[in-house]
Amino acid sequence: MTDQTYSRFGRVGIWSGALSRADAPAPEENREAVAELEELGYGTVWLGGSPLLDQVLPVLDATSRITVATGILSIWRQDAASVAAGLAKVDAPAADRFVLGLGTSHEAMTPGYTRPYSKMVSYLDELDAAPVPVPAGRRVLAALGPKMLKLSATRALGAHPYLVTVEHVAQARAELGPDALLAPELGAVLDTDLGRARATARGALAPYLKMPNYTNNWLRRGFEEADLADGGSDRLVDALYVLGDLDAIRARVDAFHAAGADHVAVQALSADGSLPRAQWRELAAALPL
DSSP states (O other): OOHHHHHHHOSEEEEESGGGOTTOSOHHHHHHHHHHHHHHTOSEEEEESOOOHHHHHHHHHHOSSSEEEEEOEETTTSOHHHHHHHHHTSOTTTGGGEEEEEEOOOGGGOTTOOOHHHHHHHHHHHHHHSSSOOOGGGEEEOOOSHHHHHHHHHHSSEEOOOSOOHHHHHHHHHHHOSSSEEOOEEEEEEOSOHHHHHHHHHHHHGGGGGOHHHHHHHHHTTOOGGGGSTTOOHHHHHHHEEEESHHHHHHHHHHHHHHTOSOEEEEEOOTTOOOOHHHHHHHHHHSOO
């Protein structure tokens, strides 16, 4: 990763689905929260789920320096022409802080889902051909497998893989090559009660155990069918999530960096799904921002 890209993303960011929910119960709190993330020194805020551009604009408006990225926008949910046209209307310098994270989503969630790799290629072609293009340097792909990782290195700034292990990060770096951005998400439960922490992680993991994009990736990366049963084995949960105190979380973030990640997007998980602002503050003091 170049020095310019490093300064753009930072070493650590925050991933949050709650910050981009269209039905957020307290949108003003979300604005305050992203402004605080910027003040705490995080390099990037990743808006989880599949946010539309209308959900991104308030976050850009509430901040002035932090990079704002979608993690990820489903290419089935909003067509490329609309995305490019919407971005063309965002004034600089806010537009310069925005990174378009794109993904193919999942068959069970997407009517008409077919040939996802080909769909992504055509979507990128449309972004390139738009009246105001969205260049490769302003987009990342939610890549897991080798083909999509290669595409993210050649047609985007790099990859933003979700629910991956340290070993996956190392393999992804080898498949991406040395120059592409590698910005994995990392789920973290700041709780020293291991049983309770695993329960929180399993609650977050449950929907993904039904999605072949993820389960096939875990099987491809060395897990077995037994690891996917009964809410996920301890082995799977402990590999996909970091559980414990600040030292444990710092150690896993460091391990991701050592394995080849340029940036780590930490998702602090809370049992009740509320904005974990207190955890973000604690993590900011412990992580290499």
